[in-house]
Amino acid sequence: MYLRALQPTDIAxxxxxxxxxxxxxxxxxxxxxxxxxxxxxxxxxxxxxVLVRLAAVRDDDVxxxxxxxxxxxxxxxxxxxxxxxxxxxAIAQLGLEHAFxxxxxxWVDAEAAETNHASLRILQSLGxxxxxxxxxxxxxxxxxxxxxxxMTRESYLRQNPVPEGK
Numbered sequence: 001m002y003l004r005a006l007q008p009t010d011i012a013x014x015x016x017x018x019x020x021x022x023x024x025x026x027x028x029x030x031x032x033x034x035x036x037x038x039x040x041x042x043x044x045x046x047x048x049x050v051l052v053r054l055a056a057v058r059d060d061d062v063x064x065x066x067x068x069x070x071x072x073x074x075x076x077x078x079x080x081x082x083x084x085x086x087x088x089x090a091i092a093q094l095g096l097e098h099a100f101x102x103x104x105x106x107w108v109d110a111e112a113a114e115t116n117h118a119s120l121r122i123l124q125s126l127g128x129x130x131x132x133x134x135x136x137x138x139x140x141x142x143x144x145x146x147x148x149x150x151m152t153r154e155s156y157l158r159q160n161p162v163p164e165g166k
Contacts, residue, residue: 001087003054003066003094010055011042013062017078025140026116027076054098056091063087066095073099073110075122089122096126100156108156110149113139123149127159 017023018038024031045053056064056075063082067074075092077083092110099105110128112119116139124130128149136143 001056001058001063001090001094003056003098006042006046006053006055006065008043008046010062011039011046014042014065014078015039020079023078023080026080027078028139052098052103054095056087056094058087064091066091066098068095068099068103068105068108071099071105071107071109073108083118088118089125092122092126096151096156097160100153105153107150107152111137111146112149113137114145114147115139115142116144120147127151127155129155 015035015038017027018029018033019035021031023029030037045051050069052066052068054066054068055062056066056077064075064077064087073092073095075088075095077087077091096108099108108128109131110123111134112123114120114133128151131148131150133145134148135146137146138144
């Protein structure tokens with residue numbers, strides 16, 4: 001599995017995911033948008049110079065993406081048929097690797113709704129430290145507290161040492 005820049009050919013895949021109501025509810029996407037709206041949104045994202053969004057690819061299939069908006073990490077696995085296979089953790093790990101090794105970040109933050117147990121497990125399994133509970137957000141139609149996490153470069157490198165000779 002690897003990350004790469006988004007490509008115009010990815011738009012159809014992400015627009016397909018946008019037609020899936022369950023996926024949209026879990027990912028925080030607007031539900032019931034027409035396909036053309038999803039396609040237009042993804043064209044804008046590809047051209048956005050501020051948001052770093054990278055396609056997560058396995059065996060030439062787009063299986064998710066990573067966001068790095070400032071120091072904030074986000075990740076998505078799609079479609080729902082791929083959930084529960086450990087891909088979220090693998091994609092989030094690739095996002096951390098990109099943030100620290102490619103972009104040179106000193107820290108990375110992430111947030112998860114308190115009721116999004118899968119994302120909480122992923123952030124904790126990555127070794128991210130919970131820093132605070134901040135405000136509330138809607139997840140699956142329910143207002144829920146938001147839990148915040150952080151990982152520093154030092155902590156990341158301790159957990160993921162660079163092999164000698166590299």
